[in-house]
Amino acid sequence: MFRRGLRLQWLAALCVAVVMPALAAPAATSQRATQTSLRIDTRDANGRTQATLSMAVIGSDGQPAAGSIAIQDRGKPLAGIVLDAAGRATATIDLGGGDHSLSAVYTGDPAHLGSNSEVTPVHAVSGTTPDFSVSIAPATLSLKQGQSGSATVSVTPINAASLTAPMFVTISCSGLPDQSACSFTPENIEIPVGATAAINSSVVIATQATSLAKAEPNLNRGVQPVALAFLLPGALVLGGIAFSARRRRFLSRLVLLALVTFVSVLGTVACAPLYNYRNHGPPYNLPTPAGSYNVTIAAQSSNGVTATTHTTTIALTVTH
DSSP: OHHHHHHHHHHHHHHHHHHHHHHHSOOOOOOBOEEEEEEEEEEEETTEEEEEEEEEEEETTSOBOOSEEEEEETTEEEEEEEOOTTSEEEEEEEEOSEEEEEEEEEOOBTTBOOEEOOOEEEEEOOOSSOEEEEEEESSEEEEETTOEEEEEEEEEEESGGGOSSOEEEEEEEEOOOTTEEEEEESSEEEEOTTOOSOEEEEEEEEEOOOBOOOOOOOOOOSOOHHHHHHHHHHHHHHHHHHHHTTTOHHHHHHHHHHHHHHHHHHHHHHTSHHHHHHHHOOSSBOOOOOEEEEEEEEEEEEOSSOEEEEEEEEEEEEEO
């Protein structure tokens, strides 16, 4: 009995020695490491510096990665953009005067790990004209169909001390997928004279899920007066022709042809897609298509003579 108990103790110790390291070891991941590169070209645009960023993300296997990239300035998100099929992306941003440190941050996807590019310093020229810059955080947004997500749009004044009156900026969006919408709170912001701090607006992007609930239109089932205005005189005319054509074979055939044409036209109109939609409604609510989209956020101000518009982008991913 003693030897048997000793053997069981040794067996238990052996199991612990084998199993515990396996449990303590980190789980293996199938995601590949990536490398993100960034190249910046700058030019002067009406006294401001405009930077064109060319980015690429390559996996450790040499294949391009998918997903989206966030452009940052000293860690602050400026814009987001979706990678194309070759794992590349290009964006153009306006920079306020002074020194900047730009980098591209790849957020990763189910097959690839995230990575950062090297930080690239950029010096932007300083002008004297009142202006503003626009950025968004977070720069990437992933939503399931039917979900909503929010981000913060920041409008930063430039040379607001040169303003003679407050500057008003209107924010809008474009490039959304079908069956989705965006809203801003507030939609119009005011930059006071001499302001230096960023003024924020919250944007909500809403998507739609599939719904099997059929939307019934609000119909008036009665006969419309316009339809009666055409149908009744036409029927009377055809009836009169038919009555007078009893003794004339030629007119009888002509009346028969007219009746067939009249019925065919009514059948064609009744079966038209527009008629079916107006009278029966859509079969169900369509979902927001799954995919990746570059949504443009535009901020526009006008002094009554010229309009100033600056844009940024948010990388939107919609999944099932």
